[in-house]
Amino acid sequence: MIGAMTAEPSGLIYMVAGESASAAIASNIFNALLKYNATLDLEGDLAESWTISDDQKTITFKLKPNLTWADGHPLTSADVLFTWKLVIDEKTRSPYASDYQLVKKAETPDAFTFKVSYDQAYAPALDSWSGLQILPAHLLKGQDIHTTAFARKPVGSNYYQLDVWKNGENIQLSRNTKSVLGPAQIDKLITRIIPDNSAQFLELMADNIDTMGLDPIKYSRIIPSRPELQNNLNLYKELGNSYTYMGFNLKHKPFDDIRVRKAINYAIDKQEIIDGVYLGLGINIASPYKPGTRWSNAALSPYPYDAQKAKALLREAGFIDTNGDGILERDGKPFAFEIITNQNKEREKSAVLIQRRLKDIGIDVKIRAIEWASFISRFIKTGDFDVVVLGWGLGLDPDQYSIWHSSQQAPGQFNFIGYNNPTIDKLLEQGRTELDPDKRMNIYHEFAKVLLEDCPIVYLSAGYGLTAMHKRIQGIVDPIPPAGVGYDSHKWYIPEPLRRNEISAQ
Known part of the structure; x- marks a missing residue:
């Protein structure tokens, strides 16, 4: 599946980059402890379960068994602790640090348990742990987070891993066979860097990309007036957050x-x-x-x-x-x-x-x-x-x-x-x-x-979020659930007769 974005990420450590371009790519590579489901309720991502103390000040997360990074190294509570320490470190200068600085104590009683305590009950606590992408301690320990090569060559745990990043051209991900959540349906995700929205649309019309975010003119006027585009594309509209x-x-x-x-x-x-x-x-x-x-x-x-x-x-x-x-x-x-x-x-x-x-x-x-x-x-x-x-x-x-x-x-x-x-x-x-x-x-x-x-x-x-998606991409939930059109993109698939040859990726 080939998509496009107007801005190239500055790096793929999202907690440092703090920008939507970084988030869009990194969310395919990394996991958090928790995630939101289709109806916007929290469920486990890396965490199998969690408990909250009676006084609402302590959360204990239990990780799923047999988690691994894409390089085969075990993913444990030590990685979660490492990521938390990294984000709250003043040298990291993470724009998200304030959420995690409220934790007065974080501990790892064992490899599968991560426990955090707050001075007082913190209402957004669970939500914050759905936003912290967990990083591998064994690859980042001792590195300067602002200059590390890892930001451009990350190793994650999610459905995809980075294959190639051609500066100014495209970012290519392939299916991570060691994904902690099981396999994704689509083998490769390619995101082309095309700064101009009109140039993106020409590529969509030429069938060189499968999906893009539309501006209102393309959504409301151009595609509805072109039968060949209507035949090839599904359109999705959702009020964004x-x-x-x-x-x-x-x-x-x-x-x-x-x-x-x-x-x-x-x-x-x-x-x-x-x-x-x-x-x-x-x-x-x-x-x-x-x-x-x-x-x-x-x-x-x-x-x-x-x-x-x-x-x-x-x-x-x-x-x-x-x-x-x-x-x-x-x-x-x-x-x-x-x-x-x-x-x-x-x-x-x-x-x-x-x-x-x-x-x-x-x-x-x-x-x-x-x-x-x-x-x-x-x-x-x-x-x-x-x-x-x-x-x-x-x-x-x-x-x-x-x-x-x-x-x-x-x-x-x-x-x-x-x-x-x-x-x-x-x-x-x-x-x-x-x-x-x-x-x-x-x-x-x-x-x-x-x-x-x-x-x-x-x-x-x-x-509104306005999206065009080629009809070869199947398995998209319609009507769009509260979590948005792309929330379960790992379940999307492309029937074999409709799949692209590798050469299509510009």
């Missing part, structure tokens, strides 16, 4: 002024973006949670489009057009800034619509689209930007400590916009330790309310 946003660098003036942030929020017509860029395949949101879930505060409303209100707020903040050129000034400086985003057509188009609306109220905006690896290393990790247009892909637990807590601002961590609000910090801390689901829901509803009022970002839309 993600959203697109415009984020301010709160350490740069004038974005430290809430009036300026709110003015910009009022000046942007979100429905225009949803209709114009996403052809209506998006939802205007007021909370950083998937619409329709219990964590999404239905009482909140998005900032409406109101150019007059935006202008009034900017006047209040001291911005006036002193020389009549249409651009506002304060302290003799024109109000001008740059939006940066990665090379993603929808984000670039959204930025153009934002640029036009902000020009209407006297703000001069430039746009720069940057290749993903440079975007992360040169701008995001260094904080060298004014405004970003990006997306957050979220976990199933509502805890967003790693994104919004003021302690999470070091290079490589997720609070790269520099957000610091003691009220938000306190709510996030409370949410992590509240085990009552209803009380916890109320905490996150209040968190979303304060965040909306403080406006560190502008929510642009929650979008």
Whole structure:
């Protein structure tokens, strides 16, 4: 099966890379202790079972018997302990460390048992252990996790193992015969690196790739109008657990002024973006949670489009057009800034619509689209930007400590916009330790309310995942379960007459 992605992973140790491209490949290679099933309930992955102490502070995991790495070396609780220590090590600088730093004690009573204890009950604990991809201690001990060759030549335990990584071209995985979960149905997974979405689509039409994520125009207009494409492709649509946003660098003036942030929020017509860029395949949101879930505060409303209100707020903040050129000034400086985003057509188009609306109220905006690896290393990790247009892909637990807590601002961590609000910090801390689901829901509803009022970002839309899959790929569950179209891709298969020759992989 041949797929495509626009961004090449920076490495395949996901807990260090912290990016979706890395996650997409690494999830085929590594396992966690737990995983979510089709209906989004937790079940064992490497763990056969787990027990929680009466005081909710200790979890004991029992591993499945006879686990091995792809190189044949036994996979034991020592690997789990090693991975936990690695992630919490300050030198690792993992953006996910905060979840695991709450463990006050981790121990391995025997090769099949891993036990963790917390100072106080931690609500997202089980969810966190579904996110920690376990790494092999025997191959990584003593290595610098940022420079190790393992990041490009990993050895895992899941359905697939890495065969070949051709830089800038493709990543080839083959079935891992020692997979801890049994064999996958498809022999090889090839992911081609094709940065341009239109070029990907040409390859899909030419039958050189089997699957890709679609933009709304291809999903809604192009494929339905082409009978030959309809004959070859199945289309899938699902509301994802993600959203697109415009984020301010709160350490740069004038974005430290809430009036300026709110003015910009009022000046942007979100429905225009949803209709114009996403052809209506998006939802205007007021909370950083998937619409329709219990964590999404239905009482909140998005900032409406109101150019007059935006202008009034900017006047209040001291911005006036002193020389009549249409651009506002304060302290003799024109109000001008740059939006940066990665090379993603929808984000670039959204930025153009934002640029036009902000020009209407006297703000001069430039746009720069940057290749993903440079975007992360040169701008995001260094904080060298004014405004970003990006997306957050979220976990199933509502805890967003790693994104919004003021302690999470070091290079490589997720609070790269520099957000610091003691009220938000306190709510996030409370949410992590509240085990009552209803009380916890109320905490996150209040968190979303304060965040909306403080406006560190502008929510642009929650979008749909749109996927095209060649009909030769069979075994896909339809209708799509809550876990998504790809949750059981190891069960997909290609009937022998429809299989590709190796030469098809470009």
